[in-house]
Amino acid sequence: MPVLLFLGDIVGQETIDLIAWRLGKIRTKLGVDWVVVNAENSANGSGLSPAQFRKLRDSGVDGITLGDHALRKREISKILDNETTICRPANFPPGAPGKGWAEAKSPAGKPLRIATVLGRTFTKPVDCPFVALDKILQGPGDGPWLVDIHAEATGEKILMGHWLDGRVAAALGTHTHVVTADEGILPKGTAFQTDVGMSGPSKGVLGRKYESILPTVLTGVQHPYDLARGNIVLCGALVGINQDTCLAESISRVFIPLE
Numbered sequence: 510m511p512v513l514l515f516l517g518d519i520v521g522q523e524t525i526d527l528i529a530w531r532l533g534k535i536r537t538k539l540g541v542d543w544v545v546v547n548a549e550n551s552a553n554g555s556g557l558s559p560a561q562f563r564k565l566r567d568s569g570v571d572g573i574t575l576g577d578h579a580l581r582k583r584e585i586s587k588i589l590d591n592e593t594t595i596c597r598p599a600n601f602p603p604g605a606p607g608k609g610w611a612e613a614k615s616p617a618g619k620p621l622r623i624a625t626v627l628g629r630t631f632t633k634p635v636d637c638p639f640v641a642l643d644k645i646l647q648g649p650g651d652g653p654w655l656v657d658i659h660a661e662a663t664g665e666k667i668l669m670g671h672w673l674d675g676r677v678a679a680a681l682g683t684h685t686h687v688v689t690a691d692e693g694i695l696p697k698g699t700a701f702q703t704d705v706g707m708s709g710p711s712k713g714v715l716g717r718k719y720e721s722i723l724p725t726v727l728t729g730v731q732h733p734y735d736l737a738r739g740n741i742v743l744c745g746a747l748v749g750i751n752q753d754t755c756l757a758e759s760i761s762r763v764f765i766p767l768e
């Protein structure tokens with residue numbers, strides 16, 4: 510049974526460097542066919558640089574999703590337009606660079622289609638994620654689907670999980686950087702988890718240094734939010750997918766301390 514490893518929001522270059530060093534062994538140990546990561550916080554906490562995209566790809570990451578920080582690094586636009594393994598949120602404005610879905614091929618050539626959408630509760634205004642996904646899921650391509658639900662509100666994510674049930678192999682939440690303990694298979698066969706958590710420095714505040722956030726909160730004067738360092742943990746989900754039905758047979762939480 511093909512197995513998907515999906516890692517939540519990657520924070521910082523330090524995490525990317527450790528993934529590059531360790532992913533081969535993790536793949537073998539977990540028996541993974543596809544590795545997909547949400548890389549929206551890679552570039553010092555916001556966005557993804559072209560060099561980071563290449564490093565993740567060359568390390569064996571098969572597909573990349575992004576989130577509300579997708580376009581923070583302008584220079585990623587060409588990669589979003591030209592590369593087939595990375596997608597930005599499907600419900601961005603129509604003029605946004607890149608595509609709303611991508612294809613992650615396993616090393617053996619098995620296709621997996623991936624998409625991400627942004628929620629609309631407690632976040633900046635975006636197009637309707639349901640309409641955007643409806644269009645994409647009827648589109649071309651082969652293989653099962655992973656939908657990354659990048660949203661703040663738990664209720665909105667759970668609602669979307671049920672709406673996607675039976676249509677995609679996995680509907681997995683990202684963005685809050687905090688793991689939820691509700692992973693499971695929905696009635697029609699979709700693996701769901703409200704949030705798979707963050708892949709990054711685990712002792713900070715959602716990946717940022719506590720001491721660098723506090724002055725802004727206490728004084729109202731904006732200070733730079735530095736990234737936390739060390740204690741890197743990969744958080745994600747491991748999903749077993751039935752190749753005939755393109756639906757899920759298993760899901761488990763993944764928590765891998767890297768240092």
Ligand SMILES: [Fe+2]
Pocket residue numbers: 549576577578659684
């Ligand atoms: Fe986000």
Ligand SMILES: [Fe+2]
Pocket residue numbers: 518549550576684685686
């Ligand atoms: Fe994030």
